[in-house]
Amino acid sequence: MNLKRELDRRITEALVAAGAPDRAQALVSPSARSQFGHYQANGVMAAAKKLKTDPRELAEKVIAAADLSDMAEPPEVAGPGFINIRLKPKWLAGQLDKAVRDNRLGVGRPDKKQTVVVDYSGPNLAKEMHVGHLRSTVIGDALARVLEFVGHDVIRQNHVGDWGTQFGMLVAYMESLGDREGSGLSAELADLEEFYRKAKERFDADAGFADKAREYVVRLQVKKDKNARRAWERFVEQSLEHCEQVYRRLGVLLIGSDVRGESFYNDKLPSVVEDLDTAGMLVESQGAKCVFLDEFKGKGSDGTDLPVIVQKSDCGYLYATTDLAALRYRCDELKANRILYVTDSRQAMHFAQIFAVAREAGFVGKDVRLKHVPLGMMLGGDGRPFRTREGGTVRLMDLLDEAEQRAFKLVSEKNPDLNEAQRSQVARIVGISAVKYADLSRNRTSDYVFSWDKMLSLEGNTAPYMQYAYARVRSIFRKEGLDETAAEGGVVLGEPAEMDLAVKLGQFPETVQAVADECLPNLLCGYLFDLAGAFMTFYESCPVLKAPDKARRTGRLRLCLLTAKTVRSGLELLGIETLEQM
Numbered sequence: 302m303n304l305k306r307e308l309d310r311r312i313t314e315a316l317v318a319a320g321a322p323d324r325a326q327a328l329v330s331p332s333a334r335s336q337f338g339h340y341q342a343n344g345v346m347a348a349a350k351k352l353k354t355d356p357r358e359l360a361e362k363v364i365a366a367a368d369l370s371d372m373a374e375p376p377e378v379a380g381p382g383f384i385n386i387r388l389k390p391k392w393l394a395g396q397l398d399k400a401v402r403d404n405r406l407g408v409g410r411p412d413k414k415q416t417v418v419v420d421y422s423g424p425n426l427a428k429e430m431h432v433g434h435l436r437s438t439v440i441g442d443a444l445a446r447v448l449e450f451v452g453h454d455v456i457r458q459n460h461v462g463d464w465g466t467q468f469g470m471l472v473a474y475m476e477s478l479g480d481r482e483g484s485g486l487s488a489e490l491a492d493l494e495e496f497y498r499k500a501k502e503r504f505d506a507d508a509g510f511a512d513k514a515r516e517y518v519v520r521l522q523v524k525k526d527k528n529a530r531r532a533w534e535r536f537v538e539q540s541l542e543h544c545e546q547v548y549r550r551l552g553v554l555l556i557g558s559d560v561r562g563e564s565f566y567n568d569k570l571p572s573v574v575e576d577l578d579t580a581g582m583l584v585e586s587q588g589a590k591c592v593f594l595d596e597f598k599g600k601g602s603d604g605t606d607l608p609v610i611v612q613k614s615d616c617g618y619l620y621a622t623t624d625l626a627a628l629r630y631r632c633d634e635l636k637a638n639r640i641l642y643v644t645d646s647r648q649a650m651h652f653a654q655i656f657a658v659a660r661e662a663g664f665v666g667k668d669v670r671l672k673h674v675p676l677g678m679m680l681g682g683d684g685r686p687f688r689t690r691e692g693g694t695v696r697l698m699d700l701l702d703e704a705e706q707r708a709f710k711l712v713s714e715k716n717p718d719l720n721e722a723q724r725s726q727v728a729r730i731v732g733i734s735a736v737k738y739a740d741l742s743r744n745r746t747s748d749y750v751f752s753w754d755k756m757l758s759l760e761g762n763t764a765p766y767m768q769y770a771y772a773r774v775r776s777i778f779r780k781e782g783l784d785e786t787a788a789e790g791g792v793v794l795g796e797p798a799e800m801d802l803a804v805k806l807g808q809f810p811e812t813v814q815a816v817a818d819e820c821l822p823n824l825l826c827g828y829l830f831d832l833a834g835a836f837m838t839f840y841e842s843c844p845v846l847k848a849p850d851k852a853r854r855t856g857r858l859r860l861c862l863l864t865a866k867t868v869r870s871g872l873e874l875l876g877i878e879t880l881e882q883m
């Protein structure tokens with residue numbers, strides 16, 4: 302059960318019964334300090350203001366009208382009109398008993414199931430994936446997992462950059478190497494960065510080749526020449542294979558059928574422009590076809606009105622045109638109710654514009670929710686964009702190699718008894734998780750400084766800390782060879798530390814729901830970190846295996862079991878693997 306939502310519903314009802322307007326809200330949230338109660342309703346003051354009445358008096362009335370007796374102790378008014386709520390141990394214990402038996406851990410189903418399109422990762426296939434793709438890939442994947450878990454139909458879309466002039470150059474270069482089907486080319490393509498670099502070098506140095514490259518763009522995109530197409534397909538396939546290697550290594554769930562790149566929309570672009578024209582929205586400006594909307598008046602860099610250009614004067618289409626076609630496809634064909642675009646925040650204006658154009662043109666149903674989920678940048682220790690020592694972009698593959706190497710050193714120091722294969726296995730999981738978790742645990746909108754030492758630390762809100770906490774809970778069972786049946790019985794909540802842990806455990810459903818609503822995976826990381834902390838305090842003050850009696854031993858084991866399950870599920874939702882032993 303979503304405790305917060307349940308309390309909110311009941312107190313809001315009481316608020317209305319006490320005379321507040323229909324739209325009044327209880328605004329219940331968990332309290333930061335449990336000594337004042339577990340939850341607090343903050344909405345009484347605003348309601349009192351509207352009613353022009355004393356907030357404390359209104360709060361008293363709300364308490365009298367509220368029906369909370371099964372789940373909470375009698376609430377108390379605090380400060381200027383807050384209502385503090387303490388859950389009843391017995392009721393909470395009952396909730397937790399249910400949660401342990403439920404593989405959704407008490408997370409309910411949505412009132413209305415939605416089809417949610419999550420657009421994430423979307424690398425440019427002309428080159429290899431680099432650190433700039435990490436955040437979208439990792440955060441997008443976590444959001445897709447969470448939305449699925451709370452019961453929505455999720456459609457992942459990998460909007461890869463597989464179209465445009467760069468591909469003319471690459472395909473022309475492929476052809477210049479001859480031997481189109483042979484293995485020589487495969488070897489060349491094995492290192493895409495190098496391949497791109499060479500093609501570009503040739504393009505810049507050799508005018509004849511540059512012309513050829515431009516001709517290839519036309520052959521590929523306009524004339525639909527079969528040979529050019531085949532060469533392009535070969536290139537894209539190779540590049541996607543590389544992306545999939547990265548995804549597998551990262552434990553990201555994107556697969557081949559999620560790829561719907563820019564090329565997919567190529568045939569749909571003319572009709573986007575035609576329909577905008579029919580809607581009377583097109584204006585020609587310096588030969589280009591543009592849409593000007595009131596919202597973007599004066600928003601240009603020099604204070605001019607900002608257009609959305611959908612076709613250039615040379616008839617070429619743009620990133621925005623493709624996104625308009627994609628938006629339509631997602632609404633019409635994929636039947637999306639909600640679309641999330643997980644990209645860096647520098648694209649905020651682009652999405653604001655295409656959302657506005659699509660709405661105005663009626664490409665999107667009124668009740669379809671569109672959301673850009675903006676991401677800050679990953680910075681190096683010097684506070685500038687993260688780069689190699691030589692100043693180049695860091696390939697994701699190299700970053701992950703380094704993560705595993707560093708984790709291997711760490712594991713070897715901490716756990717020299719494990720054999721080499723075991724240490725590699727642990728290092729792989731810890732290293733990759735550390736990189737992912739460092740990203741997930743920050744508020745996604747802010748830039749963050751990439752630090753190996755911090756992310757691999759066993760202290761603080763890190764992957765190794767969480768994985769260690771999980772292994773520690775599991776070790777309680779392992780110590781005496783216990784399995785889950787040892788925890789069969791009821792949760793008993795007597796000690797304050799037991800109650801604190803129990804309240805945290807009870808907050809899993811509302812946390813997962815908040816991540817789904819606000820697209821903020823860091824809320825889940827923060828929650829798991831607090832949960833681990835509550836567990837450590839409990840474990841220090843309440844003996845489990847040596848509990849004073851059988852009922853308390855079983856009850857505590859049951860809390861341990863639910864903690865393990867919650868941490869494991871929570872980490873899984875973030876795409877982080879756990880280890881039974883570390």
Ligand code: ARG
Nearest residue numbers: 420423424425460461462644
């Ligand atoms: N390929 C784009 C980039 O590298 C990201 C694609 C985001 N999705 C979209 N529908 N525009 O920045």
